[in-house]
Amino acid sequence: MTEPFIRLDGVSKTYRTRGKEFLAVSEASFDVAPGELVALVGPSGCGKTTLLKALAGLHGHDGGTLRIGSPEHPFDPARDIGMVFQQPLLLKWRRILDNVLLPAEILGLPMTESRGRARDLLALVGLTGFEDKYPYELSGGMQQRAAIARALIHDPKLVLMDEPFGALDALTRDKMNLELLRIWAQSRKTIVFVTHGITEAVFLGTRVIVLTAGPARMADNxxxxxxxPRSFDLRTHERFGDYTRRIYRLLGIE
Ligand SMILES: Nc1ncnc2c1ncn2[C@@H]1O[C@H](COP(=O)(O)OP(=O)(O)OP(=O)(O)O)[C@@H](O)[C@H]1O
Ligand SMILES: [Mg+2]
Structure with missing residues (x-):
């Protein structure tokens, strides 16, 4: 069996603010194999972003162990993570190409090479011809695609996506789901994808981790x-219905 790329074992996170403690994630345990696209699904406030931040090393955790990579395949969070947030968060005074190049600049990567790679990535996300535009000249979906290209510029081993399509209309979101699967298939990255959408999670994921609220508890894996490759025909597949029903039931929606 392949060595897991990510291993969480009993990971908990308590926030401490103004003398109060709040348990946001309680004993999450799961593995992610290299090249998997794992969807984390659960209701608002259940701890998805908290878990993603723990994976990104943006904050610590209090209990359990969290390991990414292995001694043979070392992992450096600063270098090996690409993040995509709910909003594109592009710098409005930079052209699209320069926005995509930002992580390369911060990491001090060779710029001539990175510029070529940025163009290739913009082609991958369907934005050829928009390199010199400013963010305001692009639609929300296009800006989010630019944000995905930016997350891939430094060739990270792990891509963490926090409800990246949450702010998009349903049709654009459907299109972005297909785009993401295409990008994933081509780049072979390991992706952890947070979403509220149960059908989105099942459609995208090789695995779905279901979290329930109060405090965040792992309900299923x-x-x-x-x-x-997946297409929308899959949504009418009997097993697709079985998976979504199972998750709705776990979340108390029947
Ligand atoms: N910095 C913080 N300090 C204190 N409590 C926090 C902090 N960040 C988040 N929380 C609390 O932890 C819980 C989990 O928050 P988190 O942002 O991880 O949820 P989420 O599942 O990502 O929700 P959403 O789907 O709405 O984005 C919430 O109850 C929230 O109030
Ligand atoms: Mg969140």
Whole structure:
């Protein structure tokens, strides 16, 4: 069996603010294999972003162990993570190409090479011809695609996505789901994808981790045994319905 790329074992996170403690994540345990696209799904406030921040090393955790990489395959959070947030967070005074190049600049990567890579990535996300535009000249979906290109510029081993399509209309979101699967298939990155959307999680994920609120508890870890490449026909697949019903039930929606 392949060595897991990420291993969480009983990871908890308590926030301490103004003398109060709040348990946001309680004993999360799961593995992610290299190249998997794992969806984390759960209600608002259940601790998804908290868990993603722990994976990104943006804050610590109090209990359990969290390991990414291995002694043979060392992992450097500063270098090996690409993040995509709910909002594109592009710098409005920079052109699209220069926005994509930002992490390369920060990491001090060779710029000539990075510029070529930025163009290739913009092609990958369908933004050829928009390199010299400013963010305001792009639609929300296009800006989010630029943000995905930016997350990939430094060739990270792990891409963490926090509800990246949450602010988009349903049709654009559907299109972005297909784009993401295409990008994932081409780049072979390991992706952890946070979403509220149960059908989105099942459609995208090789695995879906279900979190429930109060405090965040891992309710299930479901391997999605549906073929790749995926198309929307899959949504009418009997097993697709079985998976979504199972998750709705876990979240108390029936
Ligand atoms: N810095 C913080 N200090 C104190 N409590 C926090 C902090 N950040 C988050 N929380 C609390 O931890 C819980 C989990 O928050 P988190 O942002 O991880 O939820 P989420 O699942 O990402 O929600 P959403 O789907 O709405 O983004 C919430 O109850 C929130 O109030
Ligand atoms: Mg969140």
């Amino acid at each position: 479901i391997v999605i045994d549906l073929p790749h």
